[in-house]
Amino acid sequence: xxxxxxxxxxxxxxxxxxxxxxxxxxxxxxxxxxxxxxxxxxxxxxxxxxxxxxxxxxxxxxxxxxxxxxxxxxxxxxxxxxxxxxxxxxxxxxxxxxxxxxxxxxxxxxxxxxxxxxxxxxxxxxxxxxxxxxxxxxxxxxxxxxxxxxxxxxxxxxxxxxxxxxxxxxxxxxxxxxxxxxxxxxxxxxxxxxxxxxxxxxxxxxxxxxxxxxxxxxxxxxxxxxxxxxxxxxxxxxxxxxxxxxxxxxxxxxxxxxxxxxxxxxx
Amino acid sequence: xxxxxxxxxxxxxxxxxxxxxxxxxxxxxxxxxxxxxxxxxxxxxxxxxxxxxxxxxxxxxxxxxxxxxxxxxxxxxxxxxxxxxxxxxxxxxxxxxxxxxxxxxxxxxxxxxxxxxxxxxxxxxxxxxxxxxxxxxxxxxxxxxxxxxxxxxxxxxxxxxxxxxxxxxxxxxxxxxxxxxxxxxxxxxxxxxxxxxxxxxxxxxxxxxxxxxxxxxxxxxxxxxxxxxxxxxxxxxxxxxxxxxxxxxxxxxxxxxxxxxxxxxxxxxxxxxxxxxxxxxxxxxxxxxxxxxxxxxxxxxxxxxxxxxxxxxxxxxxxxxxxxxxxxxxxxxxxxxxxxxxx
Numbered sequence: 001x002x003x004x005x006x007x008x009x010x011x012x013x014x015x016x017x018x019x020x021x022x023x024x025x026x027x028x029x030x031x032x033x034x035x036x037x038x039x040x041x042x043x044x045x046x047x048x049x050x051x052x053x054x055x056x057x058x059x060x061x062x063x064x065x066x067x068x069x070x071x072x073x074x075x076x077x078x079x080x081x082x083x084x085x086x087x088x089x090x091x092x093x094x095x096x097x098x099x100x101x102x103x104x105x106x107x108x109x110x111x112x113x114x115x116x117x118x119x120x121x122x123x124x125x126x127x128x129x130x131x132x133x134x135x136x137x138x139x140x141x142x143x144x145x146x147x148x149x150x151x152x153x154x155x156x157x158x159x160x161x162x163x164x165x166x167x168x169x170x171x172x173x174x175x176x177x178x179x180x181x182x183x184x185x186x187x188x189x190x191x192x193x194x195x196x197x198x199x200x201x202x203x204x205x206x207x208x209x210x211x212x213x214x215x216x217x218x219x220x221x222x223x224x225x226x227x228x229x230x231x232x233x234x235x236x237x238x239x240x241x242x243x244x245x246x247x248x249x250x251x252x253x254x255x256x257x258x259x260x261x262x263x264x265x266x267x
Numbered sequence: 268x269x270x271x272x273x274x275x276x277x278x279x280x281x282x283x284x285x286x287x288x289x290x291x292x293x294x295x296x297x298x299x300x301x302x303x304x305x306x307x308x309x310x311x312x313x314x315x316x317x318x319x320x321x322x323x324x325x326x327x328x329x330x331x332x333x334x335x336x337x338x339x340x341x342x343x344x345x346x347x348x349x350x351x352x353x354x355x356x357x358x359x360x361x362x363x364x365x366x367x368x369x370x371x372x373x374x375x376x377x378x379x380x381x382x383x384x385x386x387x388x389x390x391x392x393x394x395x396x397x398x399x400x401x402x403x404x405x406x407x408x409x410x411x412x413x414x415x416x417x418x419x420x421x422x423x424x425x426x427x428x429x430x431x432x433x434x435x436x437x438x439x440x441x442x443x444x445x446x447x448x449x450x451x452x453x454x455x456x457x458x459x460x461x462x463x464x465x466x467x468x469x470x471x472x473x474x475x476x477x478x479x480x481x482x483x484x485x486x487x488x489x490x491x492x493x494x495x496x497x498x499x500x501x502x503x504x505x506x507x508x509x510x511x512x513x514x515x516x517x518x519x520x521x522x523x524x525x526x527x528x529x530x531x532x533x534x535x536x537x538x539x540x541x542x543x544x545x546x547x548x549x550x551x552x553x554x555x556x557x558x559x560x561x562x563x564x565x566x567x568x569x570x571x572x573x574x575x576x577x578x579x580x581x582x583x584x585x586x587x588x589x590x591x592x593x594x595x596x597x598x599x600x601x602x603x604x605x606x607x608x609x610x
Binding site for chain 2: 065066067084085086087089090091093095097099100101102103110111113114115141142143154157158161167
């Protein structure tokens with residue numbers, strides 16, 4: 001059993017990782033999703049991954065989650081190589097993927113049930129429901145929830161295992177603009193409260209700038225890391241501040257270049 | 268540490284109160300009274316027709332039907348005023364009275380066609396009065412037959428469901444088992460279970476055992492098929508999430524794939540139930556010396572068609588009760604689907 005230390009964050013590291021998939025139209029050809037990607041996240045860091053669709057962001061996340069294994073290269077959590085999925089790395093998708101047959105409470109408990117520790121840790125479930133503001137909905141079924149609430153349940157379900165790293169695959173992508181902004185603050189609050197390492201895949205540059213310590217920009221086909229930008233703005237960040245807007249302009253420009261593989265790497 | 272949620276999330280309180288789907292909107296009092304009287308009126312008409320028609324018939328054959336119609340009429344007349352006080356009864360009667368009235372009219376029509384106008388050849392098409400009389404006079408044997416059918420049905424169905432769930436989960440989950448199991452399922456499964464009767468009679472130690480095995484076989488195929496497809500179509504994201512939550516294989520199969528497949532499994536259970544009724548009756552007609560199927564063919568042998576019809580009435584009640592029970596179980600188990608999928 002994986003020992004999950006409470007509130008302890010772990011670093012994440014990919015070293016020269018490549019991954020390809022069979023092409024859907026030609027069984028002999030393979031699409032390179034990632035090529036020689038190296039990336040490390042310090043413990044407790046919040047890093048965003050942006051890039052055009054199909055640049056391998058989700059693949060990278062799945063490798064860290066242990067749901068896929070790389071063709072070459074290595075993936076680590078702390079100093080441990082990642083060999084498969086584990087409760088110390090939580091994962092939240094764009095689609096909350098709540099188990100529709102379980103109530104909100106039982107969804108959140110499912111990680112404890114899966115690890116056979118529900119008995120000792122049952123009391124923590126209430127704490128997590130409070131943390132994401134769902135006290136009144138313990139017995140509701142997922143189809144009664146709005147998109148924002150469902151995504152909070154998904155967050156609570158991932159957090160109940162006290163993961164050392166949280167992998168977020170466009171978790172707010174399907175929400176409307178207002179809910180999304182509120183949820184960004186919630187995720188930040190959870191991050192600050194728990195100190196968990198977070199890797200956030202997003203399409204939304206504002207979201208990336210607003211939330212992260214660093215933004216990693218990826219290129220398309222094959223997926224590679226184009227550039228890494230550190231965000232030094234004060235928190236809480238002001239979305240209409242001059243520096244914010246300037247960064248936004250820079251990144252948009254970079255992403256435009258990132259779409260054209262012919263432009264040379266600027267790092 | 269208060270969450271910064273505004274109203275977007277708070278207005279979607281879960282609608283935990285069940286909505287009644289199939290009730291009529293409340294009608295004005297006059298219309299309501301009229302609709303409530305239709306059933307009583309229908310029964311009264313049936314009774315009048317019966318009394319008129321049955322003058323030509325021998326008294327003992329018709330007396331019980333007269334008593335029956337009088338009792339129904341009394342109940343109908345008594346519940347009509349009672350519904351003014353009791354809203355549950357009112358709702359039920361408002362919902363049911365067109366059907367009840369139609370049943371009364373159908374009985375009436377049946378009587379006119381059979382003993383009234385004698386349009387149908389007599390030994391084969393007895394009047395409702397004759398059927399009721401057979402039902403009452405032969406009640407012990409009918410009860411005994413129903414009991415034997417029930418035992419046989421339950422044992423065969425339970426065996427088939429058990430085997431079907433196991434093979435369905437195995438085929439749905441494991442690809443080597445699917446590779447070898449699916450061809451067997453596809454080739455053997457579609458053979459109607461009743462086609463095995465000649466073989467089953469030779470192999471099985473007794474007719475009862477062979478009948479139970481045939482029912483189980485009939486149930487096994489749809490349950491296996493639907494369970495396997497439900498399991499193998501489990502959404503990948505459910506399994507991925509469960510894996511990252513620390514789930515082992517047991518959790519993935521029994522706490523993710525099986526619950527996700529439950530709606531499919533129930534379709535298999537319903538299909539299997541239909542197949543089991545068919546196989547039960549055929550097996551009882553051919554080999555087993557008890558049960559409703561046997562009773563029908565036995566009564567037919569004596570040209571007692573009143574008894575044949577009586578057994579058919581019992582079968583209708585028996586099978587539809589079992590079907591309704593399965594529906595109730597499904598509604599209970601799939602409560603999480605309420606509002607998501609309409610059946």
